Amino acid sequence: MKTPLNQNNDLEAGAIPLLYPSMTENPELRWGFIRKVYAILTAQLLLTIPVAATVYLVPPIAVFLVETWLGWALKHMIIITSLVVLFAMFVYSKQHPLNYMLLGAFTICEALMVGLSCAFTSGKVILEAAILTAVIFLCLTLYTFWAARRGHDFNFLGPFLFSSLVALVVFGVIQIVLPLGKMTHMIYGIVGILVFCGYIVHDTDELIKRYEYDEYILAAIDLYLDILNLFLKLVEVMKDAESSDNA
Known part of the structure; x- marks a missing residue:
């Protein structure tokens, strides 16, 4: 539960600046x-990087998952497990330590799929996409904290971003059934980058203002998925650009 400021803790809270002008809770609790x-997000990324790197650097793993029936079944089992665990985390997000166990399983599943998505991509593209993802995430995070401090609110982005995400999913399905040209595919990737940049701003704003203190798992999942999806969209666009240059 959020703790409002009162006369007894004004002096204590006053030592820590407010995150946004209309803040009524204790800033120290929100910063904590x-x-x-x-910290949870950092742990997820530190787990994701070596797992994804293993899949990427050991080609037989990706070949097995893509070119064999057993691997194909295992790949889809990982995807289904990831979705089931994600749903379970929403249900048990406040039950410690089960929430951390589910988070670890979800992170491993996502890391395997990220590694597989990057398996047949050049190292140059992966490195550039990783650097760009880190820079974009850092800049958007700092901007959101700066904007919140000055009274800006990004909650209005929620409906637009959700609608855009649904449109991206539908368009992705259409591309599977009716493949479009390379330029259209690149535009689709660029739109995806913009959508997930918007989600980083929106979810960071939610972190600053609206998440309850016991919703730390849900907050970490949101930011983690924003980062992964931004990275994968950057890889997709840069891969298309590289293939166009080599054509």
Whole structure:
């Protein structure tokens, strides 16, 4: 539960600046929550990188998952497991330590799929996409904290981003059934990049203002998925650009 400021803790809270002008909760508690979320997010990324790198650097793993029936079945089992675990995390997000166990399983599943998505991509593209993802995430995070401090609110982005995400999913399905040209595919990837940049701003704003203190798992998942999807869209666009240059 959020703790409002009162006369007894004004002096204590006054030592820590407000995150946004209309803030009524104790800033120290909110900063503690934010630090916890980013610590969890960092742990997820530190787990994701070696798992994804293993899939990428050991080609037989990707070949097995893509070119064999057993691997195909295992790949789809990983996807289904990831979705089931994600649903379970929403249900049990406040039950410790089960929430952390589910988060670890979800992170491993996502890391395997990220590694597989990058398996047949050049190392140059992967490195450039990783650097761009880190820079974009850092810049958008700092901007959102700066904007919130000055009274800006990004909650209005929610409906637009959700509608855009649904449109991206539908368009992706259409591309599977009716493949379009390379230029259209690149535009689709660029739109995806913009959508997930918007989600980083929106979810960071939610982290600053609206998440309850016991929703740290949900907050970390949102930011983690924003980062992964942004990275994969950057890889997709840069891969298309590289193939166009080589054509």
